[in-house]
Amino acid sequence: MDEATVASWLERYVAAWRSYDPDEIRALFAEDAVYRFHPWDEGAKAVAGREAIVAKWLEEPDTPESWTAEYSSWAIDGDRAVAVGTSRYFATDHAEEVLFHNVFLLRFDEAGQCVEFTDVYMRRPD
Helix, strand or coil: CHHHHHHHHHHHHHHHHHCCHHHHHHHHEEEEEECCCCCCCCCCCCCEHHHHHHHHHHCCCCHHHHHHEEEEEEEEEECCEEEEEEECCCCCCCCCEEEEEEEEEEEECCCCCEEEEEEEEEECCC
């Protein structure tokens, strides 16, 4: 794994999030991938398996114009990478702007698909 490969994966991650195209989501993850995106929630469990990950993404889609996100690699060691960045949800008539600082813990297979994904995030205090 190198910086260019991780950067490409992160760009495709954001593009898949924006499009919610099941094939784009599938392309990111290995068949037996494990996805943790609410690691601190009580009773939260990892989503296991590519198809389960796709289904989970599609449950509550964000509208493309409601957010922006930027991530970059911070460290790479063999098949593991750490990425950092922000996810920003814009203010609406019903909600304030919300900014999350994210740390992605990633492990990839030889094909460049993610095998383990954990999003450790913190919401910026109001």
